[in-house]
Amino acid sequence: MSTLTDLRIAAVGDIHLGEDVRGQYRKKLAGIEERADVFMVAGDLTRHGTLEEGKLVADELRGLPIPVVAVLGNHDYHSDMEREIADELREAGVIVLDDDGVVIQCGERKLGVVGGKGFGGGFAGKCASEFGEREIKNFVSHTRSIAESWKVALKEIVADERVVLSHYSPIKETLEGEPHEIYPFLGSYLLAEAVDTAGADLILHGHAHKGSEKGMTPGGIRVRNVALPVLGRAYAVYCLTCAEAPPADWHQH
16 A cells, blocks of 8 residues: 555546446556555446446456446437446446545545546637537536535545546646547647646646657646557556655656
């Protein structure tokens, strides 16, 4: 488990599991407890959001020796079975966040995790606004509501470190590599704005398969795109250092 100076977070997104790969991803998680204190999955656990795929993912993640925290992604919503998928995951022992938070005891440290799917809208200077047709207003309002929920949850949570887990990106830097035309559908600056206001130590997201791994919010919070196609491996491990250690001690395995 954690020492007083390191808290290790294994993370991945966009694993897109289907029947043809049953059992294969679980094999890649062997020994994860030796490398990390908690495992976070940043959405798009399934391919088409069917209940059958949800049950398969639950089986892959069931009984891991470290806590597992997940959020759903747009693929997990595709078949309108998101609630049922979340229930299957929770039955398997996975903590599923839906614009709320949880505190996990990691050794002597308390890790607060806040988040949910997130949503789009674009980024400062090139973003949608709550103006015009009702459909556009609803689109932006949905993201704003999610961001506000995250901000409230972050302010209320009591922990030594705080991580935000999302599917959609809070910044455009980790989208670099994706076509600029689809940036508004990959994330929103409102998510970063909320986290910068409330404070956090790290933001993890997925969704952008052709994006870049590393970025930072305008407020200086580190952001990592953990989509599996970006990482090129089953998961990455990020180390958070305790408050008394210098920020330079942040590193990735």
